Amino acid sequence: MPERRSAVVTARVSAAEFAAWRAKAAAAGVPLSALIRRAMARTRTWTARAADVERERTREAARIGNNLNQIARWANTHKGAAEAVEVIARLVAIERALAALARFESPDRDAH
Structure with missing residues (x-):
């Protein structure tokens, strides 16, 4: 059984950024939260x-x-x-x- 997602992440974005993110999620056929999780999973961090x-x-x-x-x-x-x-x-x-x-x-x- 997948881990329950209960934590909430908040980010301030412009209205244009929010609209673009929602459009990308819709084009991918996934909820915005799934799109953001996928993007963060692929992001590398640097020391x-x-x-x-x-x-x-x-x-x-x-x-x-x-x-x-x-x-x-x-x-x-x-x-x-x-x-x-x-x-x-x-x-x-x-x-x-x-x-x-x-x-x-x-x-x-x-x-x-």
């Missing part, structure tokens, strides 16, 4: 440390993207003189850096 780690990941991805842009600019400028092996080696290095960045998972991330 301050995890947020710092995520910001660093974002900065690293931006640096990698900047390197990729520089390589593309160089290759477009020096089309005839481009050393294909060097360009490919740099692209492989970028691919490896992105793969390493994607594998990194913060230990503080809360999956609930």
Whole structure:
């Protein structure tokens, strides 16, 4: 038997937000409370440390993207003189850096 839901959560929202939430619940064919429970179940929370780690990941991805842009600019400028092996080696290095960045998972991330 499912646990009885007896606690009530109150949130202040604008009339427009409330109308949008009700419309989403109606479109999903569920009561608004069920929609909110489902949304909260999928929401991840972050500790301050995890947020710092995520910001660093974002900065690293931006640096990698900047390197990729520089390589593309160089290759477009020096089309005839481009050393294909060097360009490919740099692209492989970028691919490896992105793969390493994607594998990194913060230990503080809360999956609930």
